[in-house]
Amino acid sequence: MRHAAARNASALVTGLIFGLGLAISQMVSPRKVLDFLDVTGSWDPSLLLVMGGAVAVAMLAFRFVIKRGQPLFESEFHLPRMTKVDRRVLVGSAIFGLGWGIGGYCPGPGVAALSAGSADALVFVAGMVLGSLLYRRLAAPRG
């Protein structure tokens, strides 16, 4: 396939920038994330600004990117086809939130925290893989 090497290099570089952003904003620290969710205790609004900063940049830039009609190294955009608010997205996200609040990791920071060499993050990522396999066994749409 054309541009496969360019796509792979792009993925590596964007992954690096993403990981850098998560570490600079301290989102790799579960305590920092849990403090954001702890509205009745030691609330720390930092995570709100991380998301706000990311959304501010992406909201402006995505328009220009999508307006181009085609990505640079790929024939089409792979945007989600689902747009409806259904039970799957609400229940799935609710389950994700419960786990987020217990562990203090969401997928990005969980993977990025592997770099700190913490056993904690390793157990979390192993759990995520298990959850992903469990989903495929139990709840994935057939066909």
Added chain:
Amino acid sequence: MSIAGFYRVRQSGVANFTPVSALIGGALIGISATLLLWLTGRVAGVSGIMHGALLQRRDTWRWLFLAGLVAGAGVWLWLSPPAAPPRAGYPTPLVLLAGVLVGFGTALGGGCTSGHGVCGISRLSVRSIAATISFVLTGMLSVFIVRHLFGLAS
């Protein structure tokens, strides 16, 4: 929870609000998501990239993105080592349970904080906005249960 433990949790909150590094880090995440979409047409949703990597092991770009995530965070932690060591001593079964719920929930819900929370909201997707409200609310609920009802400091 002991008084000392309560004080420690208290201290780690608003007193530790870090608006500047949060905005810089957030902007980098936004730049990363923009570049990935522009260059490869893919959405920078970490859970989606991970589930896809497990399902389609030959999708090299997915593994490279995840490797970059680890390396990028590693570079920063190496340049600027955090004052506090990584968390240790939080009950392992709870961390494992958290991982399973996050893995299962993001697969069912089709995204996480990055895919729905950053990319979806940036495209003003109603589905992603609903997802984000859902996981932030249950996240707050579960922190309330773990920290305040069970008194586990983390």
